[in-house]
Amino acid sequence: MDNRSAILAAATELLETSPNGDISTRGVGEKAGVQQPVIYRLFGDKDSLLAAVVDHGFAEYLEAKRAAVPTADPVADLRRGWDGHTRFALDHPNVYRLMYTPRLTTPPQAVRDARELLRGVLERVAQAGRLAVQPDRAADIVMAANTGVALALLNRPEADRDPELSVRVRDIVLPGILTPEPGADLTTTPPTVAQAATTLGALLRSDRPESFSPAEFALLTEWLTHLATRTNP
Amino acid sequence: MDNRSAILAAATELLETSPNGDISTRGVGEKAGVQQPVIYRLFGDKDSLLAAVVDHGFAEYLEAKRAAVPTADPVADLRRGWDGHTRFALDHPNVYRLMYTPRLTTPPQAVRDARELLRGVLERVAQAGRLAVQPDRAADIVMAANTGVALALLNRPEADRDPELSVRVRDIVLPGILTPEPGADLTTTPPTVAQAATTLGALLRSDRPESFSPAEFALLTEWLTHLATRTNP
């Protein structure tokens, strides 16, 4: 294997299993079977090594996302992108913290890539006539809120994390940058199924009835989400 | 001056003027006119010292806020709290990063205080009948979004920060957890779960979606009926 690849792999594994989210160049060299100065010859800097690790780890995620995203419903893609962002943060906490914590002097390319991916989705949302804000502004808004949610989840111990915080903020922020669903009442027409389902879903999330078992509630909310996001007649 | 106070002051000043957001115990000792091990005798740990610096710096902010907040309009207080949060982050970037970056093993008391302050405001909002979500959930939502905005601003170089990002996200998130303004329309008060369930049930009966099997549709309507007839809080 290439020396550079070996170092990258060792650094990645050490970083992902590190309790405090930090690694030492000596540890990386030892695990990669390479002397320490080789790292500095290949990467120049510890920060650059970490940036390379971040870019490498995020590149895989990006590749998987880039292939799956284009759907007929760009708003649904937007929601999916939000959920994927949160999931990536929870799956790779140390990498994610490096991305969105300004400890690195030069922000890694991954954050630019992530924002560009989001901007592309928002562009398609705008072309569908569903975006109420300029795509650039919308990208900043969604990015800030999404990273805020992710970091908030990472900062709490894994036990008492609210598993629905992400979707809660998502279902507040995304409608906040979208135009109302097509078919919405222009004057005082009755609400559509989607609107009623959205309203009921929001009410149930904020005031969950105890009469439902978790499985029942999950199925109900799943149906409500389905009804709220379906293409309206 | 007390040695502890001198160390705290020196550490605070060094931290606020530090380019990378880090300080060294030796530097603190030298600036405070104290030998290095004194820090360890008084604070035990570098992390504890940093936590003390954070708590000290945030305590002043909290004191100023606690005296000014109680107004007749809790929603306005909520908006003010958001703006104050963002301003504090921009005024004390390194302290703020220490607060909401999990580098410290034990999260400083300041984050708990900040959340408690927010929760108090939200409690008053709820008492005014303007809160659509449980105060605890609402606190998590607002906190996540606000810290996300603040960290996003801090991560961009000071030049190309969107000065309106904070109010933009604020004006999306806060209405998302509030009930509509009371003066908007007296007849259209916020719908309860029962109302929303009734509406959705009626709409589904008149426009039955094909994506549900008969059994699924029967269960869904049964649940909606249950939600529509339950005694509402």
Add this chain to the structure above:
DNA sequence: TTGTCCATGTTAGCAACGATAACATGCTAT
């Protein structure tokens, strides 16, 4: 073939860091 240059890797070590052991000092309470 031979000699030169450059990329790559090794050894050794520096300066700074967080942290601690061991000792000195001075105040307080019995």
Add this chain to the structure above:
DNA sequence: ATAGCATGTTATCGTTGCTAACATGGACAA
């Protein structure tokens, strides 16, 4: 007065990021 304890100092340890100096080996021109 003296024992006990809080406080402060000196010296040092182990680790860290990083670099200088030297070694090696292959590519390429003469």
